[in-house]
Amino acid sequence: MPEKIYELQGYAIVLNKVIFLTRVFEADDGEGFQFNIRFAGDLRLAPKFPTRHEADLQRSLLIKALTRSD
Secondary structure, X not given: OOOOEEEEOOEEEEHHHEEEEOOOEXXXXXXXXXXXXXXXXXXXXXXXXXXXXXXXXXXXXXXXXXXXXX
């Protein structure tokens, strides 16, 4: 079975390596909104977005890609 890849802000995310996804929250110092993605091996990605709507949309699309069965 080929690995599923998802692209987010220039990063290629291997979906079968994602182990945890946080809710959307306000980033520090007024830098917009973010959510955290934790990968196997204790790596973390914290994409930031200018609006909460955009962060919610990207998070929901990532969840959809994670749960899609091909």
